[in-house]
Amino acid sequence: MNKYKPVGKIGEGTFSDVLKTQSLRDGNYYACKQMKQHFESIEQVNSLREIQALRRLNPHPNILMLHEVVFDRKSGCLALICELMDMNIYELIRGRRKPLPEKKIMNYMYQLCKSLDHMHRNGIFHRDVKPENILIKEDTLKLGDFGSCRSVYSKQPYTEYISTRWYRAPECLLTDGYYSYKMDMWSSGCVFYEITSFHPLFPGSNELDQISKIHDILGTPAKKTLNKFKQSRAMSFDFPFKKGTGLSPHVPNISPKSLSLMYAMIEYDPDQRIGAHQALQHPYFRELRTAEKQAVTMHRKMRLAENIVGQESINLWCISKDGNRQHSHRKTQQNPIRHHGPSYAIELPKLNVSGVTKLTSYPSPTFHSVFTTPATNGEVPVLQPIKYIGTNHKSEKQKELKSSMKQYHLPTIERRGGGY
Incomplete structure (x- = not known):
């Protein structure tokens, strides 16, 4: 009980005294029910019907709230710390x-x-x-x-x-x-x-x-x-x-x-x-039941409205995010990123591919220059659309090569255990 300071006595019963106490931790006031009986073990304390009942019934708006059970092993004293109410019906x-x-x-x-x-x-x-x-x-x-x-x-x-x-x-x-x-x-x-x-x-x-x-x-x-x-x-x-x-x-x-x-x-x-x-x-409580139902309905509507507002906020955030992404994309197109590096042409190394039949070479199509102006100041010149100039007619050798290829069909995979 060193966590609570007694303030005054509220009531006295056959088996307990009730005190008004103040918590030294949070400063709040509580009702302390001090048992007159002494207990030998925590198991004996936990077997008390009152403690078992309060733990089972809490929380409920019309059942007294049990905050803490304080048991001193040395003295055997037991106290139940409950919420403090104003008075009882008799006092009223x-x-x-x-x-x-x-x-x-x-x-x-x-x-x-x-x-x-x-x-x-x-x-x-x-x-x-x-x-x-x-x-x-x-x-x-x-x-x-x-x-x-x-x-x-x-x-x-x-x-x-x-x-x-x-x-x-x-x-x-x-x-x-x-x-x-x-x-x-x-x-x-x-x-x-x-x-x-x-x-x-x-x-x-x-x-x-x-x-x-x-x-x-x-x-x-x-x-x-x-x-x-x-x-x-x-x-x-x-x-x-x-x-x-x-x-x-x-x-x-x-x-x-x-x-x-x-x-x-x-x-x-x-x-x-x-x-x-x-x-x-009972008809006596009809007015209270109606008011209670209306309060529950209003609470549900408020929660639904909060969910809708929350969803709209998420949607607006997504739209804003997409708008920022589109704006960034347009900005990138208008102002392309300039890469620092040589502006002259670099010849890539040739790849030696093994296991591939050497095909007869064909005349390479002619490409026009993709640069409008040559690079003089170290900047990458503006690109022009590439136009492919060549023939669309397939040669006889290409046709012969295609016809010589064999077609293979994969076997059907059987379904096992309800899946593939």
């Missing part, structure tokens, strides 16, 4: 009197469902979704604290007393650890209600009171639903009948679409409860 609504704008609530819930959808698709469920673990920075929401997470594919039963009681799903309360990733959606529904009303939905004082608070709102579930849960050793299923008040009296100003999604999230039967991916398709 604590002591607040004026309700949050519905668009802000919608934006937060949309991002929360996105984080859960990303988690569940990657085979992880959180098991402790609550306002304290949902972090915000301006208009961005990120889910944090993955210390209680589990694999979707791990074998049941799980730990019974998981999650904070007020956000614990019925299947967690009524079974001996037989629950699934749908518990995260129940907790999200409780958070949805709380950021709308500033009050917890089911503030039970103990396990039995928690079930009673749920039945006060939703009513006693049907026996068919209760029979799905495995009989718990801790409590009896002989609940007195309650009709339930419903959510509307407690949040009278909520829109019908948000009320519909809230009910879908706190469905008593986990098999009927909405999933994160389904929640993102």
Whole structure:
């Protein structure tokens, strides 16, 4: 931890303390989660579910970013260096009197469902979704604290007393650890209600009171639903009948679409409860989905325009390069390169070619001088076009020589292995 300077304490939990720290390398501020447990080896550190989950889920715009894992072998101390957010949802609504704008609530819930959808698709469920673990920075929401997470594919039963009681799903309360990733959606529904009303939905004082608070709102579930849960050793299923008040009296100003999604999230039967991916398709989020699609389309158009501009720049460069080449060629024709050397005629040595039949000599054609003026000042004189003066008629000896040549035909090359 000598790379970071502690600035202040942000929060304290059962298993860790969270500090605000400053990096001595780049000067940026980070959240440092110091574990109270001591570790013996780096293998033990890497086996932590929280570290494994963050490495699998990062990067994602709605999952807290893990920057570095700091482990001191001598002391056994472990710290997770994460990005620093402004506050959590609980701090946002604590002591607040004026309700949050519905668009802000919608934006937060949309991002929360996105984080859960990303988690569940990657085979992880959180098991402790609550306002304290949902972090915000301006208009961005990120889910944090993955210390209680589990694999979707791990074998049941799980730990019974998981999650904070007020956000614990019925299947967690009524079974001996037989629950699934749908518990995260129940907790999200409780958070949805709380950021709308500033009050917890089911503030039970103990396990039995928690079930009673749920039945006060939703009513006693049907026996068919209760029979799905495995009989718990801790409590009896002989609940007195309650009709339930419903959510509307407690949040009278909520829109019908948000009320519909809230009910879908706190469905008593986990098999009927909405999933994160389904929640993102709910009519409540239609406006955000449309805006998101438009933003994606605009981004694609901008990238396409950049590619077109880039291609045009390449084409203009090629045209310019060809123009320069043509200009250079014309300049060369107008001003031919002058070679320094003797201006008088040089007789080339005769070649002795062996193995060639000596042919009868023919009268050489007459050539006119190719120079307009003789060279006097050491410069190469201007050339005139050469005119060939001779006969186009072939001699009898040439005809006889051509007819005496034999014609040969090459054998056809066979195709092997699909080629030649």
